Structures are given as structure tokens and as C-alpha cells.
Amino acid sequence: MALKEYYLKNCFEAGTDEAGRGCLAGPVVAAAVILPANFEHPLLNDSKQLSEKKRLLLKPYIEKHALAFAVSFVFESKIDEINILQASILAMHQSISKLAITPEHIIVDGNKFNPFKNIPFKTIVKGDAKYMSIAAASVLAKTYRDEFMCKIHSEFPAYQWNKNKGYPTKKHRSVIATLGATKYHRKSFKLLPDQLKLAL
Secondary structure (H helix, E strand, O other): OOOEOOOOOOOOEEEEEEEOOOOOEOOEEEEEEEOOOOOOOOOOOOHHHOOHHHHHHHHHHHHHHOOEEEEEEEOHHHHHHHOHHHHHHHHHHHHHHOOOOOOOEEEEEOOOOOOEOOEOEEEEOOHHHOEHHHHHHHHHHHHHHHHHHHHHHOOOHHHOHHHHOOOOOHHHHHHHHHHOOOOOEOOOOOOOOOOOOOOO
């Protein structure tokens, strides 16, 4: 199914999405993107449907051709303080607020959002597979987050964040069980299944 250009026609419409919500470590990262009319790229799709190579090809294209884009990070301590849903929405709000153009309408991936500066918005389940601007935001959020996780991998290489990007893989959890949590782990998350004990 081809991605739609917009939800509301003839206005500055920002699409926003986040990456890293289900991770055990690292920030949640959101992006907001306003695309021009007739924007197209044959690879553009929900970032989860794309290989890393394709996302990295799309990233500079989106940044070059978007009317405006912004990316925002919300880190572990804030996630633990306000919960992951609110942290995801905060990251989206922050990215929208950094846009060079104030949007007249916002479309959001998912079904949860808090109003932002009285700008009308629409939440769209699986919006990253339906609308170009949300798909573009999903690509930016994912690539910026992955880049950050690869950077902090050098601090704690045992956790292999360059491969799992902080998601709860079996390998990641087994290292947590052996070495404990790092400063980048989300302490409010269930880092280990009940049968494994966490050494804090």
C-alpha cells in the first residue's frame, strides 16, 4: 500500500514518531518532520520494515528535502521519573517545538498523545506505515537512536548495544544477569524475567 502524502491538505502538517520505547537501556528518541508537497522516495516506509542500510540511505534524503525536521532525546532518568509513555510523548513534543516551521496540524504514530500548544492533532495507529511524514519521522528517530547506542557501546561493550540497540534480547538479558545494570539501563523497567535475579 502506497503511503499517503498528508492527512490534512494545504497546511504545514508535521508527522511525529518515536524509537526505543520497548528498550531496556538508552533514551527514547522522537523525530518530527514536515515534508513538501509531492515528496517521494521509493524506499520510504515504516522504519521497522526497512533494513539498516535502507534507513541510512533515507536519512540524508529526508533531511535534505524536508521543509523542517527535528530530533529529540529523553534519557533514562526522565523515563524512570515519568514513565515510558509520557517520556515518548515528551520527546515528540520537544522535537515538534524545535521545528523551524510551526506546524498547523500534527499526525502522531500510535493512539496516545497530549495536546501541544493548541495545535490540532490526529493519532493514527500504524501511522508510520500509512503517512509519509510519520514514516520519515520513524526513520530519523530510529537512525539517530541507533547511532547513539553504537556510540555508548564502546563504554559497555559486553552488552552489545551495537547489535541489540538496547532491546531485550536473550543475549542482552543474560549479560544483565551476569554483570548487572549500567547507568544507561532504565531502572523502572523489568530488566530480567522473574526466574533470573538482578545484581544491582
